[in-house]
Amino acid sequence: MTRARSEQQAIREDIFRWLDLRRNAGAYEFSRAELINYSFNGERIPLLDTGRGIRNPADFDSTLTIMTSSKKTEYSDGISPEGLVRYSYQSRDGGDNVKLRNAYNDADPLVYFLGVRAGYFVAFYPAYIVHDDPSRREVHVALDESLRFFDDPLNLKETERRYAERLVKARLHQPMFRARVLRAYETACAICELKHAELLDAAHIIPDSNLEGVAEVTNGLALCKIHHASYDQNLLGITPDYEVRIDRDLLEEVDGPMLRHGLQDMHGRSLMLPKRKAEHPSKDRLAQKYALFAA
């Protein structure tokens, strides 16, 4: 028995709201455990299917979520420059393609979970299936809602492509970057050690418009809001040897406790580094950015 269509829609909307709430509270990744324990009006509705990349609840007309594990995303996040991901349906299960095709035909919004490490995911929603190719047994999922309004998402016109690529950089790579950086720094500001995810950003050392590999942890720093803004504005610098410097004029200014403790007291501190050496911030990029501060 499938649920009433209106109830299916209500559940989808509630899932998006629930993810929003968690994200606003600072969550930068979702564990498998919390995703399989999502509940709607007291009824548990797992958002992931054990051992499978797709969640097709028996009482839903169409696919609820699609998941790509971290094994596949360790080196690239699998998002095309246009903001699409390809998902191949399993040939052994005839049900997958029926519900995927329903999601495509009915434009049902779903959640796309991208693995960021074993058992942890970032969520993209509402995502839409914008292309179905039964002969190749694959669909394309648009991770940003606006992408589904293109006439032919697999063959974008030049202006559409430029728009899509900008969007992907700004909106789609950011969640992966944030998850990787905050995890590497154990959810603490690298400068002041503040440990509230909702007050932390994944800051770029060099702005990502300059870069190919935007989600690289070595181009990132976990910083609290005030230190992130100070770093971007060159009021605060970090030497390639991981030492924090405060702008000279700012050091001489006299003001309240935020200036004194939040900024001036940081002068000369050593940056907190990720445990894994491979995740340490790039000295080259720190040097490039420090030159702007020192100038």
Ligand SMILES: [Zn+2]
């Ligand atoms: Zn801080």
